[in-house]
Amino acid sequence: MxxxxxxxxxxxxxxxxxxxxxxxxxSASDIAASVNRLLAELGHAQVDEATVRSWIGDGARQLITKALRHAGDGRDVETVMPRFMQHYRDCLLLDPxxxxxxxxxxxxxxxxxxxxxxxxxxxxxxxxxxxxxxxxxxxxxxxxxxxxxxxxxxxxxxxxxxxxxxxxxxxxxxxxxxxxxxxxxxxxxxxxxxxxxxxxxxxxxxxxxxxxxxxxxxxxxxxx
Structure with missing residues (x-):
């Protein structure tokens, strides 16, 4: 180079x-994996990596706010953040x-x-x-x-x-x-x-x- x-x-x-x-x-694939683990846990369909990429950049809460909105889930984002953070931790080093x-x-x-x-x-x-x-x-x-x-x-x-x-x-x-x-x-x-x-x-x-x-x-x- x-x-x-x-x-x-x-x-x-x-x-x-x-x-x-x-x-x-x-790290989009790992972030997508963590989002999808949360969505599955909440009973929602998975989303593709390209969609998750479009949600990245404004922090974890905004990421999950967008994911919940996409799924039509009206619950307060704060109620699911602890679970998401565990999934985020578990997926952090899958394939960055x-x-x-x-x-x-x-x-x-x-x-x-x-x-x-x-x-x-x-x-x-x-x-x-x-x-x-x-x-x-x-x-x-x-x-x-x-x-x-x-x-x-x-x-x-x-x-x-x-x-x-x-x-x-x-x-x-x-x-x-x-x-x-x-x-x-x-x-x-x-x-x-x-x-x-x-x-x-x-x-x-x-x-x-x-x-x-x-x-x-x-x-x-x-x-x-």
Missing amino acids: NDASAKATGFPWPVALFDLDGTLVD QIYPEVPETLQALRAAGVRMAVCTNKPAPFVGPLLEALDLAQYFDAVLGAGELPERKPHPLPLLHLAAHFGVDIGQCLMVGDSSADAGAAIAAGAPLVLVTYGYRRDFDLHGCGARAVIDRFGQLLAL
Whole structure:
């Protein structure tokens, strides 16, 4: 891979913040499995992975809210969240896939002295184990998942929190993501934004939201 084989000495930002699902890792099949286990338990029909992909990105509660709505189930989402979280835990490492060029690119950025963090709406208890299992944890100086702060993306607080953690202005923190939640958080915080095309963007207009770049391959980060 040409982009990631070169040392990223010219990378313009000292800090890079990365979304997880849909940006670094394709975990949709595992998330779909956990949703379907819950739906089966509640007596509902299974849904295909493509449908679940269209629900990912806004956090676990929104995911299950959409699943219940799809099934015509009117119960309060809070009554089923404990069961879903158990299914989520059980399915976490069934078949997660690192997107192409991710390890090489993260290694190049780290070699160039860029500090990096994961900023995700995935429930915090599951973020560390997933990164460890995929041998990605070594690249990150900080990891922030849903539930660790009062707000989650698209609220700017997670990004601002990480900027403060690194002791830099938010304008020095590049946000790399794939969804409207990532874009909304970056824009609200005042962080530069790069979006990837291969993630869970749903019907979000990647090119019309003001991102610095929209990339088809993760390794293209090194050419920015």
